[in-house]
Amino acid sequence: MSRKEHAAENLRPALIEAAARLIATEGASGLTLRRVADAVGTSTMAIYTHFGGMPELRRAVRREGFARLAARAAQMEESDDPVADLATLGIEYNENALSNPHLYRVMFMEQPLDETDADAGTETSAILVAGVQRCIDAGRFVQDDAAGLATQFWALGHGVISLQLANLLSAEEALDCSSRALLNLFSAWGDDREAALRSLESAGRRAGLGLAHRDTVPP
Numbered sequence: 001m002s003r004k005e006h007a008a009e010n011l012r013p014a015l016i017e018a019a020a021r022l023i024a025t026e027g028a029s030g031l032t033l034r035r036v037a038d039a040v041g042t043s044t045m046a047i048y049t050h051f052g053g054m055p056e057l058r059r060a061v062r063r064e065g066f067a068r069l070a071a072r073a074a075q076m077e078e079s080d081d082p083v084a085d086l087a088t089l090g091i092e093y094n095e096n097a098l099s100n101p102h103l104y105r106v107m108f109m110e111q112p113l114d115e116t117d118a119d120a121g122t123e124t125s126a127i128l129v130a131g132v133q134r135c136i137d138a139g140r141f142v143q144d145d146a147a148g149l150a151t152q153f154w155a156l157g158h159g160v161i162s163l164q165l166a167n168l169l170s171a172e173e174a175l176d177c178s179s180r181a182l183l184n185l186f187s188a189w190g191d192d193r194e195a196a197l198r199s200l201e202s203a204g205r206r207a208g209l210g211l212a213h214r215d216t217v218p219p
Contacts, residue, residue, distance in 0.1 A: 143189050
């Protein structure tokens with residue numbers, strides 16, 4: 001690959017990152033072709049070449065964010081503990097948000113352009129619902145509403161991440177809040193509290209985190 005071809009290949013992701021940063025820090029109104037081009041050190045023509053215009057650049061930002069999230073989820077290997085796997089999905093969601101804070105804000109804190117744009121997260125949503133369904137099928141959760149439980153799980157994770165990205169929770173506080181809340185949530189869904197704790201501990205070990213609290217389990 002020539003130097004020119006390599007530069008062209010790297011330009012598209014650089015434009016996406018620049019657009020995500022502008023939207024995340026200044027809102028959609030701060031996004032202009034000129035500002036994106038200037039941030040990358042190129043011309044506005046490059047945006048038309050790679051995306052066709054501003055709407056497609058906006059869509060590309062959200063698609064890239066969900067593609068990265070899906071890639072992290074795809075790397076996970078299923079174990080014989082579906083609840084631990086579900087907790088691990090939550091950890092991956094959190095790590096992806098912290099690694100891509102600007103993309104995360106565009107994905108989940110900005111209104112989609114249209115229905116097509118909103119559908120960009122369909123694949124990752126399906127992964128989460130499938131993870132919850134495994135827990136139901138294994139008899140760990142007694143509530144037979146995988147989509148509804150998945151939404152609750154997502155809402156919990158999103159809330160903690162939002163506070164962490166806003167520097168209202170430290171990394172330690174966010175981890176403590178998440179692990180305690182997940183233990184309560186899994187127990188409320190019908191899982192044995194001790195079994196849920198073991199699953200959280202397993203997920204924590206897998207990720208190198210202390211994702212459990214034995215002081216929250218009654219003797």
